[in-house]
Amino acid sequence: MAVLAGGCAHEDLRGVVRDDPLEVGAIALPDVTPAALRAGGVLDGDGRLMMRAAEGRLLLVSFGFLNCPDVCPTTLADLRAALRRLDADLADRVDVAFVTVDPDRDTPAALAAYLPAFLPRFHALRTDAAGLRPALDAFLATAEVTVAADGDVEVAHSAVLYAVDATGRVVVEWPFGTSATALADDLRILLGRST
């Protein structure tokens, strides 16, 4: 049985750290970001973004949807604040991928209009439910979209923010509620490792 530990046992990282990390490097998702807004990243042969960071960088991955009233914008706002706490040379080594779990409503145009409110460069990743499933499974994430009889759409999804290294391993998982200060502290440690 794998025993996992967070906090002090792992260089004072504040997020959850597994001794047996999630392996997501084989996952690739279509990137619908306009070229002018697209962050750096590792692409597969079909031009999809692979869930692994470029060498010397970190890839942060969040699952969400644009109509989310609270969790998703709060996560993005905290992430924005964390990146602004870093020195510019460190912040420049962080790439952020936002994976929509509500692709029917989150069109490429809608994603491109929304995400710049939080991030100057990003990856807006969008695929259908079948394409999303392997990514959800690899990250242990959950997402469910239901449409009520009156047409109301309800979306439930997990809200963990993930940091992926160049080997495709999830090196830290931050529960929703982790402060921008804690995120920034962890990013400094992680970026220090990957220089």
Place this chain on the structure above:
Amino acid sequence: MSGDAHPRADDGAATVRRDRRAAWWVAAVVAVAAAAALVGPLLAAGATYELTFPPGSEGARAASLFDPVPHRRVGDVIWIELEPGDALVVRNEDAVVHQVGGILARPGETVLHTFDERGTFSDVCSLDLTVFVEVARR
């Protein structure tokens, strides 16, 4: 010329007493520092609480699972109440992934996470309950 310039017969003994006294002080300070170094982290480490998902927990509204953890329940909302430095162990003996307060545990996996920071941590809970981990000084 001051009197200090004239050695006295008992100066040697006084020096030895002063040296011994200084040595005792140094030893005492070292002992206190060592004790603090050993005990301090234990005192600051906080408590560890374990939450176990037994086989067949999937979909259950088994609020009794939370009994080993300080919590309060309001309707279908569970507030796990921790203090900074407390650790939560999520032990998953079930066949599906379970998650509490943003901690995900695969089948057969045990996750220990220390909540160093005050705040409210949440996520979708796999038990059809809404679970928050609230970390605050009590």
